[in-house]
Amino acid sequence: MFCLGEPVELWQHFPGRPRGRRPHVVEQPPICCTPKHPGSRLQTADPTSPRPTPGDPQRAELQRVGAPLSVAVLALNEASRLASCLESLRFADEVLLVDGGSQDRTVAIAEEFGCRVVVQPWLGYSRQKQLAVDRCRNDWVLILDADERIPPATAAAIRTLDLGTAAPAAYRLRRRNYFHGRWIRRCGWWPDRVVRLVDRRRGRFCDRQVHEQWLARGPVAELDADLEHRSFRTYADLVQKMQLYSSLSALEMAHQDLRVHPWSAATHGLWSFLNTYLFQLGLLEGFDGFMIATANAGGSFLKYAKLYELNRYGDGREGED
Structure with a gap:
């Protein structure tokens, strides 16, 4: 299913490109989620008011048992969605x-919210997220x-977790995927369980x-809580992710020396559509369900077509002057 991750430029993922430079860090005070500047979307806090402390009644509902928590947020040109x-x-x-x-x-908005900011040219999904985890203070x-x-x-469920020595190695949350402002409960999009804590x-x-x-090196527990995912806003977003993920997946399989028959693309694409639209009840999501099934099928078709192309022709540059 092609529904995860941030849209990025495809060229950034190909082998041989220069790896990211050492991250530039902009140190900021500990987070205060009220923007500092007048005119921001949130009401600006009174700068003369004392900062809430763990014993203050206004933060009583936020108290945690055990270890402190960091949140690592990855972003690339997300000014329209970052504040929320x-x-x-x-x-x-x-x-x-x-x-x-x-x-x-994006960076300016993060600074308005008091976030610590690390600027790191894109390393790829796994490496970028690992860097984010490594740079956290907790x-x-x-x-x-x-x-x-x-x-x-x-948030309340997380704050009440005992993250002490007896805690699991990680927690898995349910992810609600939204499209055109609507929670998609079918198409294989729910429950979309992801390890995030x-x-x-x-x-x-x-x-x-x-x-x-x-x-995880240890048990992973199920947290009875959801997070919201609002990645796709238009059908063009679906097509963009279909192209990006199919190329990255084909490259990864080619590096594993996997080989496919020329008709593999058609059979995988057909199965993906039938599975999403019929067996995962995408037909009950209206035209959006049809488009999601079509995008899944297109992504699967292109993944195997591109892998076959890599198997037979390499990277496509053979014979160039």
């Missing part, structure tokens, strides 16, 4: 934003993309081109 993400992270002890080189106001880390949100009920001392990300996974 950061707004949902009031419960965190620290918020770190790792920016992949945005050309919009061992327990909640990992998010800028198009994701933590609902208040989930981790003890970084007991795991790390596997080094993959796409569909990165956290490899």
